[in-house]
Amino acid sequence: MVKISITTSRRTELVPVTRAIQAALAKLPAWDGLLHVHSPHTTAGVTVNEQADPDVAADMEQALSKLVPWSAGYAHAEGNSAAHIQTALVGVSAWVPVRGGRLAMGTWQGIFLCEFDGPRARELWLTPVKEA
DSSP: OEEEEEEOOSSSEEEEOHHHHHHHHHTSOOOOEEEEEEOOOSSEEEEEEEOSOHHHHHHHHHHHHHHSOSOSOOOOTTSOHHHHHHHHHHOSEEEEEEETTEEOOOTTEEEEEEESSOSOEEEEEEEEEEOO
């Protein structure tokens, strides 16, 4: 497993991490298979979506904040229930194909760390699964 660190700057933020992940993969021998990208946090997820237009990430941030508002009478004493719910909706991991040691995604696709309780220092855990 390879770990990468990401620092977020806002409470809700979709951080593009494709380049950081590709840089981490470049340190490994070339391989074909799948990469499991996992967030070990309960208030930060992972998604694959359009990275070419930053407005898409901004729209997703806004939509998730509207769908699950920060203050809605939640019982959780820490006060960040919205972040937990948003993470549950997005999920904490993604599988991405790898060919020749490079991420194999669609033209517009990118990988995002989805911060819902920032700003914070976060990690992503990258686990290569090589083809037999």
